[in-house]
Amino acid sequence: xxxxxxxxxxxxxxxxxxxxxxxxxxxxxxxxxxxxxxxxxxxxxxxxxxxxxxxxxxxxxxxxxxxxxxxxxxxxxxxxxxxxxxxxxxxxxxxxxxxxxxxxxxxxxxxxxxxxxxxxxxxxxxxxxxxxxxxxxxxxxxxxxxxxxxxxxxxxxxxxxxxxxxxxxxxxxxxxxxxxxxxxxxxxxxxxxxxxxxxxxxxxxxxxxxxxxxxxxxxxxxxxxxxxxxxxxxxxxxxxxxxxxxx
Numbered sequence: 001x002x003x004x005x006x007x008x009x010x011x012x013x014x015x016x017x018x019x020x021x022x023x024x025x026x027x028x029x030x031x032x033x034x035x036x037x038x039x040x041x042x043x044x045x046x047x048x049x050x051x052x053x054x055x056x057x058x059x060x061x062x063x064x065x066x067x068x069x070x071x072x073x074x075x076x077x078x079x080x081x082x083x084x085x086x087x088x089x090x091x092x093x094x095x096x097x098x099x100x101x102x103x104x105x106x107x108x109x110x111x112x113x114x115x116x117x118x119x120x121x122x123x124x125x126x127x128x129x130x131x132x133x134x135x136x137x138x139x140x141x142x143x144x145x146x147x148x149x150x151x152x153x154x155x156x157x158x159x160x161x162x163x164x165x166x167x168x169x170x171x172x173x174x175x176x177x178x179x180x181x182x183x184x185x186x187x188x189x190x191x192x193x194x195x196x197x198x199x200x201x202x203x204x205x206x207x208x209x210x211x212x213x214x215x216x217x218x219x220x221x222x223x224x225x226x227x228x229x230x231x232x233x234x235x236x237x238x239x240x241x242x243x244x245x246x247x
Contacts, residue, residue, distance in 0.1 A: 001237040002101050002156055005030065005061075005230040008037030008201020009222040011070065012052040020055055023229035028060040031232050032101045037201035037221050038068025038112060038162025041080070049080040053087035062099050064090045066110040068162040068202060092160060094144030096152045104236055107154030109193075111145040113163030113186050113200070114138040117179035138183050146189030156235040159190045159198040159216075168210030169220035170203045187212045196235050 005027055010020065027034060036056065041048035044067075056063055071080055081091045090097050092110030099106045116123045116138040125135040149159060164170055164182030173181060181203050190198050191214030198212065201222040208225055210218040221231055 002033075002104055002106050002235045003031040004106075004158065004197070004233045004235065005034045006037065006199045006219070006221040006233065007034075007223055007226065007230040008162065008199075008220075009039040009068070009204060009224065010036065010052070010056075011039055011042045012055050013042050013048050014051055017051055017055055020229045024056065024059055027230075031061060031230070033062045033064065033099055033106065034059060034230065035108065035158065035160050035199055036063065036065040037160060037199050038066050039070040039201060040065060040067065040084075041071050044071040044074040044076055044080055046076060046079050046083055049083040053084055053089060057087040057089060062090065063088075064092060064097060064099075064108050064110065064160065066092050066160050066162055067112050069112070072112075092148075094141065094148055096148040098152060098154055104156065105154040106235070107152035107157045108160055109145060109148035109152060109157070110160035111141055111148070111186075113145070113161040113165070114141050114183060115163060115180045116183035116185065118167045118182070118184045121175075121178065122184060123179060138185055142183065142185035142189045145186065146192045149189065149193035149195060152193075156196045157194055158235075159195050161186055161198070161200045162202050164200050164203055164206070164218075164220065165190055165198055166210040166212055166218050169200065169206050169208065169218055171207040172205045173203050181206075187214075190214070190216050190218075197233060
């Protein structure tokens with residue numbers, strides 16, 4: 001069995017230090033790894049990244065993250081990534097990692113993702129150069145996620161993004177902003193590999209549960225949605241995990 005703790009949208013700055021730590025200190029007894037679905041900081045500064053590393057580093061379990069849109073706000077995403085990496089935190093962007101846990105190999109492929117919308121209400125790669133650039137970014141990021149997922153040899157595979165791969169986990173958000181919260185191409189990438197679980201954040205007023213068209217369980221783990229320091233999901237369990245039953 002592999003136990004995955006997950007949260008997103010923690011938006012750490014100086015005033016947040018200590019807020020999550022008491023629950024995080026209990027992680028080694030509750031989970032085997034911590035995955036964080038982006039928006040680690042408020043404005044994507046190096047100082048905020050250091051605060052995040054202080055709050056979420058040195059936990060006794062591997063910590064794997066993707067960046068979110070807030071982490072790009074100051075155009076310092078490379079420096080933010082370097083700060084987190086130096087603190088022993090794994091940052092994924094169109095890439096994958098494999099963790100050895102309880103005799104099993106947990107594969108995690110991650111990407112920030114991007115917007116664009118979903119079937120029947122999505123942007124298309126047509127028309128003005130600005131629109132082509134927007135959708136082209138979505139397509140490129142999603143393609144890289146799919147390649148990363150398919151590259152992993154493991155016993156259980158997890159996709160980690162910031163933007164949503166399905167509309168079901170956006171329910172509660174205004175329909176008008178769905179195209180800025182996720183895209184169907186991420187769902188297609190997740191379905192292109194034997195993914196066991198997909199985790200995302202970004203939609204603070206969304207819903208927790210959904211599924212890709214191919215049937216992969218999707219969970220919105222944004223902190224305002226799960227309303228706790230993290231949720232724990234079980235993979236490769238001999239018992240039924242109610243968190244991963246059909247939505």
